[in-house]
Amino acid sequence: MDDMEKLASGDFINLTNSSVRSFGWENVTVTVKDRTLKRPTDILHDINGIVKAGEMLALMGPSGSGKTTLLNVLARRTEHIKGETHERLFINGRHTTGREFRKIGRYVEQNDSLMSALTVKETLHFAARLSLPSSVSKQDRMVRIEELLASFGLLNQANTLVGGPVQKGISGGQKRRLSVASQLITSPKILFLDEPTSGLDSTASYEVVSYIQNIARKYKLIVIASIHQPSTNTFQLFDRLLLLSQGKTVFNGLVQDVQHYFDNLGRPMPIHMNPAEFMLDLVNVDFEPNSRQASLELHKIQRSWKESPNANVIVDEILHATAETCTCEVTTQDGPSAYMVPFTLIHRSFIKSRRDLVTYWIRVGMYMGLAVMMGTVWLRLTPDQHNIQSFINAIFFGGAFMSFMAVAYIPSFHEDRSLFVKERANGLYGPTSFMVANFITGLPFLFLITVLFSAISYWLSNFEPTATGFMMWVLYLFLDLLAAESLVILISSLTNIFVVALAITAFANGLWMSVGGFLVPLVELNVFWKYAFSFMDYQRWVFQGMLVNEFKDRTYDCGRLANGDCQCMYVTDLIDQCKIDGKGVLDTYGYKTGQEGKYLCIIVGIIAGYRLFGWLALYLKRT
Template sequence: MTASPSTSSGDKARDVEKGTSEAHLLNTTISSLSWSSISVTTTKSSPSEILHNSTGIVRAGEILAIMGPSGSGKTTLLNILARRPLPSSLSFPSTTPEICLNGSPIPLSEFESISRFVEQDDALIGSLTVRETLSFASKLASRQNGRERLARIESLLDSFGLQDQADTLVGTAIRKGISGGQKRRLGVASQLITAPKVLFLDEPTSGLDAVGSWEVVRYLKGVARRNNLIVIASIHQPSTTTFNLFDKLLLLSHGKTHYFGPVGEVTSHYEGLGERWPVHVNPAEVLLELVNTDFADDKTEARRRLEERQQAWEGSDRARKLTADVASQPKGEVVERGTAADKKPSLPSTVVTLVHRSFVKSYRDVVAYGIRLAMYTGLAIMMGTVWLRLPATQESIIPLTNSIFYGSAFLSFMAVAYCPAYLEDYMQFIKEKRNGLYGATEMILSNFLIGTPYLFLISVVFSVISYWLSNFQPTAKAFFTWVLWLFLDLLAAEGLVVLITSIFPSFVISLALVAFANGLWMSVDGFMVPPTSLNVFWKYVFHYWDYQKYVFENMMINEFSERVYACATTESGCQCMWQTDLADQCLIRGQGVLDQYGYKPGYMGKDIGIMMGIIVGYRVAAWIVLKLKK
């Protein structure tokens, strides 16, 4: 450790105490959040209890720590208190519990408008600056005028000690940004931009050192206290100084409450049970040892003692008083509701914000599009120089066909390179969807809008280099038709990535499945086995909705339907590899090549329609998948 929290961060601490212009954060409407007798079991044939009879109350201005060993039920309880949907593998044994504000339950939409959840995994966008992160969070969450937005951003930068880092990038894998603790503070600040009254935090200090953890909780506590906010955080093993910052503690073990009440009174509770409380030892460590049976030598004895302590809690005056407090809550109304929800941005405005955010990300983060643009440019140079200046002779017909297949198929195959960037956007989407910022429609629309110009740029750059180097049909019309088909090809390939990665949001799985799907589309697109001889199963089950079929077919028609190629002239005369009506002129009509595939010109409009149907189909399917995601 480089410095003690109590000395090194004195200035910052004073800032916190001093406070800044935080008028928008002030909670004047919610006085308490309470819950009673929450139990959760698994839905297996022999259900086991995950949470048992949890009861609690947190008042305005208080910060509650939910602490317990791994697997004790902290995250489950936090998610329930935040009214997040329960996974299908878990259920409430009786009715769905009521989470009350001011002693009364309120509708979910209103609860969502006045509460926010800060995820364990920050899911911040590394290529944005600290200020931009707050600005985009604010634009996505609420409609404010520019002055008010700026005022809130500046006030949060002050409140969380981030003013000096305001214009620093958050940081990506290849560009160092702000520190881990600053990231956590930014994560909290970006949720506070909408002025929630209740804040849930899933392990806000995990992965941070003692000083970093202390700073996060210290800033949080300052903001909560000054503005009367209710803060509930799950926490693993805080240092003594961090532990003492919390007002209340809920200690869990195997889903059961062992203590609920002021942090300062936990020692006397255990001393009252006859436990010897060691001095000069981190209290959080002592507590976790008291409720953890995992590392005991004699597990049976440890479980028996744990059970005894838990029974002692249930029979304690504190527990009885807590139950009585919760039950006797005056049933108040939540008078003035969250201002943020009343002024949610419109769908077009959210889409514009998302496109703007992705645009900033795309030019700062090379992984998004830069690497792909470089990769496709390299591929174009490679292809153009391998298939170099092919003359219009019969020897070029097979190389040209191969180039058409390789170019279209390999380009769409390389769309797998988009998986990591999309996965990042997907994670961001899930976090923001859970916090009620926007939904699947905004995500799919903005993703399509930001990706389309880049794909068009890639199609043009690729074609300008490789088309003319290889000497495909040298007319402007044929060139632009080629660009069009390449563009449609990339749009479909990207749609496939979006769909598969949305279904399986895992880097390895989505990469493998996108590669497999493209491999399948390649093998049935008509090049490997011409459609005239492809067996009926593959033809009727896959070939007709294979987007690569339409690209290959139309690029072939583009090259061959209006072009003629010279046959070979040897001493024995003219030798044509394809016999067409031009054989007597020692030429091959390109249509002769197309005939072996069964391709005929004149259907481009229909094929573009089908291709657009496939592109839209992938996006609609991805939209449905995202809509169903919890």
């Protein structure tokens, strides 16, 4: 059978032979400490359920009912739940380890964590490279990708950018479908969806759920989705419903039995009303004027379910699945070779950095504008004593403001971080691979920025006119930018809130400018600021190194009085020649020559420290 025949038949995606027949859970309870009541409180209490291959289950309930918490427990993503969790989860009626479960299940977040600069097809391509075993050939990967594009109606958008705030791309509904498709690339057996229709209109919501239903039916996939308030048409696409309120079950069973159940309960459903809307209104007591009476009614509904024959049917189904435990092994597959993951991430990040205007190219324009401004403000400074301070000012400005403008990288890193959190939760890779790829990808772009900026500003300003002086300037400025971006990454790893990251980064840069030795020479700096912050200030060492680079081998003409006598602002050994040795300028700042290697090592150490703490922040934080 050739590739097109495989694509047409769908046999390549091996879900048709899946050994997962059912997924059940019993007595799921999550207990947290209520800070107001000062006692343990169940946010989920004794939840049972089962879904069979090819079925879709809707988790519904008012806000705060426990939908997302239950979804995370079922998906074995309990590291974020700040409480005590009790559950019994079954695959084909038997327990499985968390490691095995991660290999057969995939979780789609509520928010679409996609890389805006990639095309639809590239998104699936990199998802395949990061999750499929190395034994799967490139040709086989492409067949699988084409199958998913066709199944989710994305063939016409295959070469369209995903898009974001700056670059327009595919629609919101198409992004949702792409998010789901990227998780299906590994042919999982169970798919968890957190609010798959969030932010979509009713038409787009129906479209997304309909595509998922087709995949579930065709490949016997188990789908569990939390969903807020679907339209009637969307609601009827689901096979089963688990309705929660205040952490307890209100209904759990087939969607087709909903109306009959509530009719028997004495809560008849109006003929022309959306069933989902009716049920949510029935079990939501947050906005009732008589909250006590509403709570009593809700407890009555919850008790009615617990005592109903329908509840026993669910328990019987779980017990029946347990009694008929499948003797076959649940087939799982390992991911790609560990050493290949960083290369894949580097490739993906490089494509993004090359295409995404926000990542580097807007910054290139900003830095070029800054270089022209700097070069023309400090235009062709002559080497005489009246321009010594101007040279010093220009060195400070070039280093400090190049560093400060690295804040423009925050939005791009936050996008990468969001994608990393999602892919890490699905077990694709960890913070080490992510940080290594980020560091390597940034090097050529930061070096390009440095060279372009220096080629303009250095020669226009007439700094030390030697090749060695220019190369050392480029080296210091490159390390300055690398340190600034490393600081941005550290802060942005600690918080994913743009305004907070921006404020902290701006404050840190202001601090480094203040204690860097320019505004107040280090020999005069307050002892506290000098020893508490100055030594860890990369801008200090960049300024110090660039100052030594400019003044160590250069001389400056002194002025002359009206009578022809020489008048030098700095007294050095060259006063008899009516010149100033640049080393005399360095002496006023307390800087020595011959220590350039030390400066460079300290800057590199600071960069490594920022990256290490950024890695630690990502390692400890999982959201």
